[in-house]
Amino acid sequence: xxxxxxxxxxxxxxxxxxxxxxxxxxxxxxxxxxxxxxxxxxxxxxxxxxxxxxxxxxxxxxxxxxxxxxxxxxxxxxxxxxxxxxxxxxxxxxxxxxxxxxxxxx
Amino acid sequence: xxxxxxxxxxxxxxxxxxxxxxxxxxxxxxxxxxxxxxxxxxxxxxxxxxxxxxxxxxxxxxxxxxxxxxxxxxxxxxxxxxxxxxxxxxxxxxxxxxxxxxxxxxxxxxxxxxxxxxxxxxxxxxxxxxxxxxxxxxxxxxxxxxxxxxxxxxxxxxxxxxxxxxxxxxxxxxxxxxxxxxxxxxxxxxxxxxxxxxxxxxxxxxxxxxxxxxxxxxxxxxxxxxxxxxxxxxxxxxxxxxxxxxxxxxxxxxxxxxxxxxxxxxxxxxxxxxxxxxxxxxxxxxxxxxxxxxxxxxxxxxxxxxxxxxxxxxxxxxxxxxxxxxxxxxxxxxxxxxxxxxxxxxxxxxxxxxxxxxx
Numbered sequence: 001x002x003x004x005x006x007x008x009x010x011x012x013x014x015x016x017x018x019x020x021x022x023x024x025x026x027x028x029x030x031x032x033x034x035x036x037x038x039x040x041x042x043x044x045x046x047x048x049x050x051x052x053x054x055x056x057x058x059x060x061x062x063x064x065x066x067x068x069x070x071x072x073x074x075x076x077x078x079x080x081x082x083x084x085x086x087x088x089x090x091x092x093x094x095x096x097x098x099x100x101x102x103x104x105x106x
Numbered sequence: 107x108x109x110x111x112x113x114x115x116x117x118x119x120x121x122x123x124x125x126x127x128x129x130x131x132x133x134x135x136x137x138x139x140x141x142x143x144x145x146x147x148x149x150x151x152x153x154x155x156x157x158x159x160x161x162x163x164x165x166x167x168x169x170x171x172x173x174x175x176x177x178x179x180x181x182x183x184x185x186x187x188x189x190x191x192x193x194x195x196x197x198x199x200x201x202x203x204x205x206x207x208x209x210x211x212x213x214x215x216x217x218x219x220x221x222x223x224x225x226x227x228x229x230x231x232x233x234x235x236x237x238x239x240x241x242x243x244x245x246x247x248x249x250x251x252x253x254x255x256x257x258x259x260x261x262x263x264x265x266x267x268x269x270x271x272x273x274x275x276x277x278x279x280x281x282x283x284x285x286x287x288x289x290x291x292x293x294x295x296x297x298x299x300x301x302x303x304x305x306x307x308x309x310x311x312x313x314x315x316x317x318x319x320x321x322x323x324x325x326x327x328x329x330x331x332x333x334x335x336x337x338x339x340x341x342x343x344x345x346x347x348x349x350x351x352x353x354x355x356x357x358x359x360x361x362x363x364x365x366x367x368x369x370x371x372x373x374x375x376x377x378x379x380x381x382x383x384x385x386x387x388x389x390x391x392x393x394x395x396x397x398x399x400x401x402x403x404x405x406x407x408x409x410x411x412x413x414x415x416x417x418x419x420x421x422x423x424x425x426x427x428x429x430x431x432x433x434x435x436x437x438x439x440x441x442x443x444x445x446x447x448x449x450x451x452x453x454x455x456x457x458x459x460x461x462x463x464x465x
Contacts, residue, residue, distance in 0.1 A: 017355070018351060018355065021351075021354070021355040021358055021359065024358055024359060025354070025358040028358060028363055029358070029363075029365070030365075031367075033367060033396065033398075033408045034365060034367050034408075034410055036396050036408075037354065037394065037395075037396055037408075037410045038354070038358060040390060040391075040396065041347070041350075041351060041354065041390075041391065041392075042351055042354060042355065042358070044347075044391065045347060045348065045351045062294040065291065065294070066292065069292075075391070076387065078391075079387045079390035079391045079397075080387060080390075082390055082396055083386065083387075083390050083396065083397050083398075086396050086397075086398050086408065087398055087399050090398045090399055090406070096367055096368075096369055096408060097367060098366075098367060098368065
């Protein structure tokens with residue numbers, strides 16, 4: 001394997017790992033706010049790593065440039081979307097879950 | 107201070123001379139009517155923080171305008187009116203960056219309150235940024251703050267000239283060029299067909315978004331500095347994101363799920379829209395913290411763990427964003443904890459952090 005292939009492999013595996021973390025977080029975390037953490041961030045990094053692997057795999061063609069642009073836009077829009085969701089929730093008056101009320105929570 | 111006061115914000119505009127005359131007439135009439143002294147306060151809201159303004163171009167310009175205003179006012183008052191009308195001039199907003207209409211309104215309202223002024227007279231062409239129409243929203247904000255707002259009755263410049271105003275053509279061309287280059291980048295070739303369609307698309311985009319995008323004049327040197335520092339910031343941000351993501355992965359995969367979510371509020375020391383957006387997005391990207399709401403510079407952030415909260419209030423991200431937009435001197439402003447600008451919400455009731463309680 002060339003170093004490039006190793007890099008691609010490592011990035012793909014990293015992407016899969018963080019995507020899995022995002023899903024596990026989505027299921028395990030207690031409320032909307034905490035879930036937004038896992039879906040917005042772990043998910044962003046997972047997608048970034050996967051797209052980075054794609055960019056490397058295409059090796060300097062136009063597709064690489066486009067993939068990098070795609071990556072950049074995900075980097076900007078993903079947190080914005082998470083923020084929009086969380087803010088909407090806050091405006092609806094949804095109370096954030098805290099450790100103090102552990103007893104009531106399933 | 108007894109008597110009445112007028113606050114007149116001024117900026118370089120065609121009708122500023124007539125506004126001064128109008129204000130002086132109003133003040134003279136008022137003084138004659140009531141027999142009390144009347145003060146006229148002409149202020150120039152500086153859009154930039156004075157201490158960071160290396161060139162001080164804007165400040166010098168503002169001072170020269172205020173000097174002219176004072177001379178005009180003296181001229182209009184004439185020698186014979188043994189002054190029931192006093193004229194003052196001043197720069198305001200020297201300690202912060204002004205961007206949105208509410209920033210301007212806040213600064214003006216604060217100044218008016220300190221000097222016991224309740225009437226604000228606007229030059230109808232008052233336009234501090236030179237490109238966007240800030241006046242109506244500023245007026246609304248001030249009315250909401252219980253100020254009497256009037257427009258100086260002066261002959262207005264023709265609206266039709268707005269589109270060919272100095273600088274705007276350059277912005278149009280800049281926007282068209284950027285759009286065209288981006289089009290060509292996506293097309294990936296410089297064939298005549300792509301050049302033609304790209305130019306047309308660029309012009310269409312520039313026409314549609316002319317008034318929205320690139321609304322402040324482009325200053326190449328400042329832009330280059332920002333882009334350069336942004337290139338330093340991105341690797342730093344990516345590193346932060348990766349490290350913090352690993353921590354979150356640990357928390358999420360840990361059998362006990364050791365989380366301690368909390369809502370933190372703090373005032374960030376960043377001023378205009380773009381830096382605030384960058385900071386808000388960076389906060390959201392750094393795992394463990396999501397920006398819930400931003401009202402001007404007041405951030406409400408949801409933090410997942412104690413660690414992430416401490417990292418947030420340590421202010422390293424904030425400092426980095428300031429470094430990108432304002433340069434190295436701005437990066438030395440203390441962090442939120444040192445400034446004691448924070449409060450923590452838990453259980454719906456607000457309690458202050460330990461640092462704040464010591465006060």
